[in-house]
Amino acid sequence: MKLNKVNLFYLLLLFFHVGHVLEEAWGGFRVIGIIGIEWFLAVNWLLFSIPVVIFYFILEKRRWAYLLGMIYGAVMTLNGIGHNIVTIVTDRYFGFAAGGFTGIGLILTGIPLVYYLMGEYREIGTAGR
Numbered sequence: 001m002k003l004n005k006v007n008l009f010y011l012l013l014l015f016f017h018v019g020h021v022l023e024e025a026w027g028g029f030r031v032i033g034i035i036g037i038e039w040f041l042a043v044n045w046l047l048f049s050i051p052v053v054i055f056y057f058i059l060e061k062r063r064w065a066y067l068l069g070m071i072y073g074a075v076m077t078l079n080g081i082g083h084n085i086v087t088i089v090t091d092r093y094f095g096f097a098a099g100g101f102t103g104i105g106l107i108l109t110g111i112p113l114v115y116y117l118m119g120e121y122r123e124i125g126t127a128g129r
Helices: 005-027 030-035 037-059 063-090 100-127
Strands: none
Touching (some): 037 063
């Protein structure tokens, strides 16, 4: 695997994604109180597995995977922004909007990931599979 900017930022985003789920569990994110920690972790395991599979196909230079990777990067960026906005507006973190600290990491890795994915997507053009 060649460690270019797409691969670096994708791996960093996956790292912050895992950290984000752990921070939400530790901080008592509001959804955990509704569905329980077991369901929360099960759903997040599934939601984490999808971008891992997408990353595999990005490594295989599948053009469609670049589009899905851009969506993943954008969703995680919005997730980080949302956690921070809710924390600031409500002035609550524990038991409510936990996830703001790693949300900053999601923002700082999600934005460049989308940018670099767009660049490689254009380079691949119609030659990609």
